[in-house]
Amino acid sequence: MTGPLTLDMIAGKMKEFGNSELVRKNRIRITTTPDKVHDTIRAVQAMLGCDRLITISAVDNSRTLELIYHLTGPHRMIISIAIELERDQPAIPTSSDILPPAAIYERQIHDLFGIVFTGNPNLNRIMLNEDWPADEYPLRKDWKPGPDTFYGGIKVERT
Amino acid sequence: MTDPVSGLIYILIFPGFLFLFLYALFLAFLDRKIAARMQQRVGPPFFQPFADFIKMLGKEVIDPAGVDRVIFDAAPLVALAAVMTAYLYIPIVGNSPLAFQGDLVVVLYLMSLPTIVLFLLGWLSRNIFSAIGGIRSVTQLFIYEVPFFLALLTPALMAGTWSISEIVIWQQKNMWFVFLQPIGFIIALIGLQAKLERTPFDIPEAETEIVAGPWTELTGRRLAIMDLTVDVSFVVGSALVAAVFLGGPLMPWAVTPGWLAVVVGFFLFLAKTLAVLLILSSIKVATGRIRIDQLNDIGWKYIAGASIVQVGIVLVMNYLWVYA
């Protein structure tokens, strides 16, 4: 599908997944729920012809954790699929089986936010160093560096 | 050999070891300066290789754990001695006073010794990088040595002698071998570039951008001596090619006063070795490094093949014209 997409066309197709709104002249945002994300992405790929994932953004808005998947295609429109997750034990099935680039972004988000992507083949540390203490997710709003915690690296003797 | 005193002066001072030392460093400087100017850089001042040599002699020698110190000290000296000895058989200002039948073979053999020494040093360094570098060095030796030898032996076939000095005399009477055997000349230059491990054949040394292959564990005076060995090999190699293909220090007509012959011969020697240097430096600057498997392909398919063709042509020419 390479013609320009209109909001109505998309809203009609995506109605079962959630609300669509035009946030910018070439970006459409679909709000949906975590359990429907996988199907939404599949639908966007199949019906709207999106063949490229731009990025997966994660935001901590002090109440919930939000995840936004941005996809685009030859029609040059950006489709953003937005979901919200609970703060404690956030988990969501991975999208890397249908979108291979998602694997690396999910790994990054897991490292920094603590969202678990079930089914991702490799959720090792990618951004933080290996000896960073577990369960500390620095990009969350309620994270403060503990004064006595050792965050990895080389210990310097203070004289 | 006339008398011991002039013999000693010949060997030790001019055109012997002292001249060799200074000329080797001078050619090293020229090589770096030409490369730099072709790359639009300024390049080093003329005393740079000499300064590097002196500096490195004074640096600390580091012995890796478990390495045999005696061999590590002796091996670079052996390499240097080999190439310096090879130098004595090459006509510089006239016939070499040490010439004998078969000195061409001796020179070629002595020139291969530095590569064997590098392999030995690489193997004994107890360091996997150097071991691999040494293996690479010897692999490259296998690939280019056959064509190189053949290219340098075909002039001997045509001149009917195994002595470099007599090959030079033959060229004075007839024609320079570069015109009679152009393929051989090109192969000899390629082989020389590979022997000196310069781009595009610097696979053993520069391929690892951090570790320098068999040169890794050489420090201080050992590194200075090995560097000097490479510089001296450059002189010996270009002098050899100049003697065998470009007519050496002799002009196509005889120059009568003995001392004038020496002076003219010396300047011819300088001019011809500088010509070879110019060609080799240009090749070094104009190409990138190739991989060892690609060298394997090119070496055995094209270069060895061309050298065998050259031998065939020489045999035919011998039969038809030279010895008809």
Place this chain on the structure above:
Amino acid sequence: MPEVVVSIGPHHPALKEPVNFKVVVDGEKIVRLELDLSYNHRGVEKAAEQRDFIRVLPLMERVCGICSHSHSTAFAKGIEELMQLEIPPRAQYIRTIIAELERMHSHLLWLGVAAHVIGFNTLFMWTWRDREAVQDTVEEMSGNRVHYGMNEVGGVRRDLTPAQVTAALERLPNLEERIKKYVDMVSSEETMLIRFRGVGKLSKEEALKYGTVGPTARASGVDYDTRKDDPYLAYADVPWNVVTDTNGDVYGRTRVRIGELWESLKIVRYCLENLPEGSIRVTAPRNAPTGEILSRYEAPRGELAHFIRTNGTDKVERVDIRTPTLANWTSVAICLVNQNLADLPVIVAAIDPCLSCTSRITLLDKQAKKTGVMSLDELIWRNRSRDQEQVRP
């Protein structure tokens, strides 16, 4: 042969920043690749949440040295769009000029580095010398060779004097000639061709499937270029073309980058000659309204995406930066599989990583249970020797 995990650790002389990726090899063939990017993590995204819009722009610039203008422009234009500010056209043009000059210097740098990786030092010296012309221009305009500091929310901070414009225009014809020469060189120099052709091939489907961006994707025929897809700054006014190639290997990527050098030069010339008059900034409000925006920018290495969420204060709530190199690492992992380990530096250099890795390879010998450290080049040697044993008759 048992699989060996080769950890190409944080130190590699050929690249510029530290990265650790573990290459799993079987003999000399690469089986798969795993990534660890922790070494340059400075917590920029977290730090940006505590700085207001004036103080956060220099922070954004310093995310990367070579594409510094990309980050600060992407951020500034995102905030400006959230605030619904109209930037004066002169500011747009100045931003475009600096952006394209940055692209030129980055591609010239890359060309030199790619030549150096294969040992062709002459091309390395020449391209870096020509890069000095671009650096001189930028230094005249902004005072610095990298980290230009030209942007602020609302426009640019420095104007271009007519003398600077003339001086810049005078340097362009010489650069044009040199670029023509590089085009010739790359297509006919034998040693470059045999090292670049067929190495690291990525087909168009693979490039799309694995989310590749930038010249790496365009070399495989994928014609996504953010400057055309989502025009920003002055790109809609300037006549220019997207450069693609169909080769898909390192040679194709070289051609795309040289083609882009050509296009950038045309854009710079057009913008310098048609620089509109007027002011260079508008005053921006202190706070940004609540909202979110995805600001995309075509950095020299590919598409850069800044996702910005604001909450009505003078600081962002979140800026999520997705750099082009992160998107391209997956493609490196893919196109390295079944390649010779010896070509690894060439392939990694071909995506122009904005993360440098010095090579230190840790060999995990599972049977003997010992670890040895080897540099990438030694490993390459060792693998080439193994490869050579199979090649020799």
